[in-house]
Amino acid sequence: MVKGGRFFAPREKRPVAAVYRGPVSCHYCAESVAHLMRKSPMKYKVHYLGPNEDHDISPATLSHLDVFAWPGGGDDENKDYLKVQGYTEAIQDYVKGGGRYAGFCLGAFFARGPKSNQTFFGLLPEGSYTSGERFQPGAQTSSTNDTIVLTDWTFGSGPKKGQTVKDRWQYFQDGGQFHIDKNVKGAKILGRYVYTKDPSAVIVPFGKGSVGLIGFHPEADQSWYDDYNIVNPQNISVSVSNCENGRIIAD
Template sequence: MATRDSDSSPKALIYRGPAACDGCPESVAAILESSSSKFVVKYAGPNEEIDINAESLNEVDLFVQPGGGDLEPGWKHTKKYKKAIRDYVAQGGIYAGFCLGAYLAGPKLGYDILPPGSYIADEADQPGAQVKNYKDTVIQVDWTFHTGPNKGQEQDGRWLYFQDGAVMKLAPNASALILGKYSSNGDIAASVTPFGKGWVGLVGPHPEADESWYQLVNVTNPDGVKFDIAYDFVESIIDWATNQ
């Protein structure tokens, strides 16, 4: 994990490649760059100037696996990075996974960076799920803010972009910061958990989705397009990692 002066901006590396959906890495980058931490962002992947390996990960404070397509093809494109990412987090790095990035944190077809006995599942397949299909839509989440102007507030029923989003099935004894739960059934929609000396932040929906996402699939967010949850997700991972 990179070491930096307290007055310098943290550095983030975002996967961009065939496992990511069009625009997903860039949407996360926009959140990181405009967050209160003002991340300096670089992209990494098979077609980028930077690849994902021990050397490139050692230079950054945060690695992001953005949203993408289905898990099985996504894993085929990313499994070569498993050792580097697993070692990076275990040695003190921070992983942030959005949607497919959350699935890829799991023990099967993934980087295996969850607490023992934990796994990732499809929220659409869970009892009481609000969304029971894999179409692009919106879903309601109860979010507890841990940073920023809304710190300490729980806002129930917030609408977020959703497409076959993940649910975190954490082991009962797992140490975890629960940021968000799906409103309809209380399933974990966003969490931060330890792995080795590092930390893993996962979110099932897409709080980073901008207006273009909604226009592309003709979906409307009843709350309007807001990024306060996206900012809190990112900053809460950093804050939790820094203060534990």
């Protein structure tokens, strides 16, 4: 690769994104996030980064992206992070320099945990962190099983900006909720869990960039539901999340 060359094809008119695919990402999670981003209003051109892909995560590969997304994975963020901690500095520098990070489920936990030894990628300001929704008093589910939960969604952009759609069922598996320190300026809460009113989707400024986090799985297609015999009483193909959450990393 010559200095100044591009790792990916020219952008043309479409924004460019990459999704991590490799150890600690769950089966089909990366592909589902990539599909969601391609079909989002932004219509991203999506690549994969990881140790077994054509290109791994590095300052050079990240520098070509409008958005970098980390998909869902296992249930032990502490153990899983040890396998990918070598990416921390590159991801931090990318966001601080103006990049956008989109964390889905495990990717949201990796932004920052509640304990001093759980800074993980360190993508949230001091006093802000992700913790498990199932542990919250009154949570709709206290199980780690795959299920669906009710959420409210407030559009952050587009013709419906500011409007809230209530009581949307979303695919959920031990996802996070987000604590945003009161001193953080410019943070947006786009989604909330109906039962607890805890934030389920947020955009938080970080350095010159931004961090979009979501606790449920807007990327879940019909195959996810079929695998666990889950029925969504609403049409998932036109759910708020599948239409709008592609913007969570663009607002």
